Amino acid sequence: MLFFTQCFGAVLDLIHLRFQHYKAKRVFSAAGQLVCVVNPTHSLKYAPTLCAAVQTSTEQGILPPCHHHEAVHDPQLVPCMCPLFSCPWEGHLEVVVSHLRQTHHINILQGAEIVFLATDMHLPAPTDWIIMHSCLGHQFLLVLRKQEKYEGHPQFFATMMLIGTPTQADNFTYRLELNRNQRRLKWEATPRSVLECVDSVISDGDCLVLNTSLAQLFSDNGSLAIGIAITTSKVHNSEAEM
């Protein structure tokens, strides 16, 4: 009897795991736009007092160090950029995408304009929602993070990073757009390179920042839809000159 109960429990676990896996990959089309449902991942790497903790650990060489714009000009080996875990992987920039897909099961979506639908926004910080976006011949990493910069006051930070060098990143502009209840919030900026640390982008506040009340205003049933569009900056500049 005990054997059957245990077997039944194991089967239920497998079904649940399968369902979670399915949920994480749900992609559908709404009004001509590709909508990707992104489930949260409770980050094990970050404590509520994240910045200090990560910086200290980095200095001690426990976590892979953040590579900054000035420091890396011709990278040979780069650490894993996945902000979810302190992954010991190192590899060339060209194989980062396959590492993120295979090891961290991060989805990759094709299309010039997609909708990133982050579920379970109510989950406690620190939590990350991550997806890759393939567009204009390059791959981008979109990170939405719920984090308590100030204890007891979680905020949402959204940024887009190019899986490429800072020089390549300068050629693009990304736009994140929230639109609900007759309110619209748009953030446009040049993506950073994943060689720069996502933690420093967020601690600098150089991204779309939402406090809890704004996030609730734009959420629908606990999910936040972020419209994403990427354009080439140089084309835009030459158009402006014309």
Add this chain to the structure above:
Amino acid sequence: MLFFTQCFGAVLDLIHLRFQHYKAKRVFSAAGQLVCVVNPTHSLKYAPTLCAAVQTSTEQGILPPCHHHEAVHDPQLVPCMCPLFSCPWEGHLEVVVSHLRQTHHINILQGAEIVFLATDMHLPAPTDWIIMHSCLGHQFLLVLRKQEKYEGHPQFFATMMLIGTPTQADNFTYRLELNRNQRRLKWEATPRSVLECVDSVISDGDCLVLNTSLAQLFSDNGSLAIGIAITTSKVHNSEAEM
């Protein structure tokens, strides 16, 4: 000798006052847009723990009470909406503009699109930057407030309110836009009526919210330029239907 020193001091004070008055009214045109330089006013009404303080005082009847959407349908007498001071004035909605101009010296600007240039962003909270905007046959009140919702972490809140009823306000859409250093942030919403309390709009966070780091990214030499545009929502809706 003492008499002369005092006289000289008084003259200096007058010159300073005159200069402040001049600064507050500086309006110029840049790239076809009307730019209005708005100087800060350190609010005497608000303590750092503003919400609780104001609400408590309001309940005790010390400050003019906030009128909410549901409460006021056919207002006869309304209190002064100037968020700067706890002004004992009361009057009809039609004479609010002249009261704000004459008693609180708040500027009024004409034009469909204007640039609100808030100076001295570094000043400590609580600080307000206020202007009136006359457009599409109505007057609007733009309030930028630096406030510490969380002690030690000042934030900037910007909102636009119609000097009219909530029903009239529903006919409009306002847009606030920040644009600097290849970054752009846009907020679009329906203005609230000044019959609703500006304090409640800000405490709800239903407005453009900037933390200090984002405000610094968009500031130039301590001044923040906010592009303002107002459109009629009903025209937009009928256009969309066409």
